[in-house]
Amino acid sequence: MSILSLVRSGLTVELTFEVSTTASSVGVGDWFDDGIDESVKGEGPGNLDGSNTVDGVFLVDGTDAKKYPVARDSNNKCLCDDNLFLKDVTNAAPMVLSATFGAPPAYVKAVDVFIPHYGTFANVPLS
Numbered sequence: 118m119s120i121l122s123l124v125r126s127g128l129t130v131e132l133t134f135e136v137s138t139t140a141s142s143v144g145v146g147d148w149f150d151d152g153i154d155e156s157v158k159g160e161g162p163g164n165l166d167g168s169n170t171v172d173g174v175f176l177v178d179g180t181d182a183k184k185y186p187v188a189r190d191s192n193n194k195c196l197c198d199d200n201l202f203l204k205d206v207t208n209a210a211p212m213v214l215s216a217t218f219g220a221p222p223a224y225v226k227a228v229d230v231f232i233p234h235y236g237t238f239a240n241v242p243l244s
Contacts, residue, residue, distance in 0.1 A: 118134065118135070118136055118137075118235045119135050119137075120132070120133075120134045120230060120238055120241055121133040121134055121135055121213065122244065123228070123230065123241050123242065123243055123244065124243070124244050125220050125243045125244070126220075127220070128219065128220050129188065129217050129218065129219065129220055130176065130185075130217070130218045130219070130220045130221075130228075130243060131215060131216075131217050131218075132174065132176070132215060132216050132217075132218065132230060133213060133214070134174075134213070134214055134230075134232065135212065135214075136206050136211060136212045136214065137206060137208070137212075138206050138207065138208055138211075139208055140208065141207065141208060142205045142206070142207045142208075143205060143206050143207075144203070144204070144205050145169075145201045145204045145205065145206060145212060146169055146201055146202055146203070147169050147201070148233065148234055149170070149171045149172075149173050149174055149201070149214070149232065149233050149234075150169060150170050150172060150173050150201075150233070151170075151172045151173040151186075152173065169199065169200065169201040169202040170195050170197055170198065170199040170200075170201065171187065171195070171197040171198045171199070171201075171215070172186070172187045172197055172216070173232075173233040174197070174216050174230070174231065174232050174233070175187065175218075175230075175231050176221070176228045176229065176230055176231075177228060177229040177230075177231065177237075178221040178222075178225050179228070179229060179240075180221075180224070180225050181221065181222070181225070183221065185218045185219055185221065185228070187216045187217065187218060188217045188218055188219055196216070196217035197215065197216035197217065198214045198216070221243075225243065226242060226243060227240045227242045228240075228241060228243065229241065
């Protein structure tokens with residue numbers, strides 16, 4: 118697991134990270150999901166955000182003690198990679214994933230990035 122970039126652009130932050138493996142193949146599926154199937158929960162019209170997404174990733178602004186979950190559109194669908202069911206990472210082909218968040222205030226220059234099953238990457242600079 119490696120963080121490729123964390124880029125502020127106006128009111129949002131885009132996280133891009135890469136997953137690789139030394140095994141011949143590993144299924145991704147719901148590995149990075151928040152565990153809540155919003156398509157069953159029924160919040161919002163036309164909600165399509167089920168499991169197998171990257172919506173379990175979040176940012177933590179230590180300066181203001183604030184958590185930033187993955188941003189969602191007007192239908193409550195995450196602004197992140199989804200449809201990860203039956204997708205595999207192989208030793209020959211790492212997988213690049215991304216998620217969008219609301220941006221912390223401009224004076225916040227770094228945040229902690231939490232990625233399910235991999236833990237927290239501390240003090241990642243915002244560029």
